[in-house]
Amino acid sequence: MNRARSSLLSALSRICPAGTPSRLELLATAGVTRARADRRAGMPSRPEGSASGDQPASGFWSDAARFLVEWSRHPYDIAAIAPSGRVLASLITCEIDGASGPVLELGPGTGAFTRALTRRGVAERDLTLVERSPSFAGLLKDRFPSSTVLNIDAADLHLGRRAAAQPFGAVVCGLGLRNMTSREVEGIVRASFTVLRPAGSFFLFTYGGRCSVPNDVLNRLGLVAGKVGSTLRNLPPASVYRLQRVGMTV
DSSP, rough: OOOHHHHHHHHHHHHHHHTOOOHHHHHHHHHHHHHHHHHHTTOOOOOOSSTTTTGGGGHHHHHHHHHHHHHHOOOSSSSOOOOOOOOHHEEEEEEEOOGOOOOOOOOOOHHHHHHHHHTOOGGGGGGGEEOHHHHHHHHHHOOOOSEEESSSSSGGOOOOOOOOSSSSEEEEEEGGGGOOOOHHHHHHHHHHHTEEEEEEEEEEESSSSSSSSOOOHHHHTEEEEEEEEESSSSSOOOOEEEEETOOOOO
């Protein structure tokens, strides 16, 4: 057992209920596999540099453990068994930069996509992070203190005053839409486009072979989906899609 896997297993042991060795083994393996994928892509799995929100290397494995434990407790609310890798984070944010304007992120979790946004030049003060999990919301407030963190459901964007008061240039969605009903997905997408600029884009990722927003939902909302790209260097492999209003496609 290598040092990275041992560190993650130790962290999990401190915060997981006793008597769950098989689950701990699974989660530790998942976290290390993700880190190896990042290294193969030439991206250090332990965030470095001066980008806003980057955490020290010493906190990387405990951060991964927190995510994995949250997933083990709420598997239907969390999109994956491990935080998104830097390759996927880079892909889902590749069309966003500091000139995009305010950015709304749904389900940021531990902040993998959020860090990618700041690395692309989005000011922390221009980020509004909507996170349903109180544990993750608290982490995000500590990590991105100048951002606005809303501890609400993504379908309740009207409850976040700042979210409803300003038009966003882009939405980045880290939610597990495939775990939701068509009605729930429609509610989230509809709410997002009410606070999105006319030419703004809604970016999402999926582990399936096609966009996770059903065609009938897209048609009712007057939206069109376009594929941004795919990556095999993620656990699991993922694809990114862009939703836009009909007539506003890039």
